[in-house]
Amino acid sequence: MAARNRPLIEWDDALTLGDETIDRQHKRLVELINQMDDNRDAPDREMQVMRCITCMYLHAKEHFWDEEAFMARVGYPDRDRHAELHRQFVRRTHELTDCCLTDDAPYIELLDFLVAWFKDHVATEDLRLVAFAKGRDAC
Secondary structure (H helix, E strand, C coil): CCCCCCCCCCCCHHHCCCCHHHHHHHHHHHHHHHHHHHCCCCCCHHHHHHHHHHHHHHHHHHHHHHHHHHHHHHCCCCHHHHHHHHHHHHHHHHHHHHHHCCCHHHHHHHHHHHHHHHHHHHHHHHHHHHHHHHHCCCC
16 A cells, blocks of 8 residues: 655644644654555554554554643643643543544544644643743743
C-alpha cells in the first residue's frame, strides 16, 4: 500500500512550544496520527489500527502525565480544566476506536478527531500553558 502524498499533520514551527519534552512528545503524536492515516487502506487495517492506537494511548498517557506534572510544577491556575481535556480526549478516542475496526466511517471520524483535537489543543491550550510558564520563567 502506498502512503498518501501529504501527511494529515505536518510539523512546523507554529506547533513548537519551546519546551523540549513537550515538543518531542507532540512530534511523536503527529507521527502516530500520520501512521494511522497511512494504514487506512491496509489489508490488515484492524491490526495496524490497534498497533497505532495502542502506541498512541501509551504515548499520550506519558505525555499527559508529563504535561500535568509540568502544570503542577509551574503553578498553572487552569490545571484542572486542562487535565479534564486530556481525560475527554482519552474517552472519545476509546469510543471511536471501538467502532472503527470494522466500519470505515468511524475510522475516518477517528482520524478527523485526532487531527482536529491535536491542532486545537496544541494551538490553544498548550500554547496558553507554555506562555504562562514562560511568564514565570519556568520554561
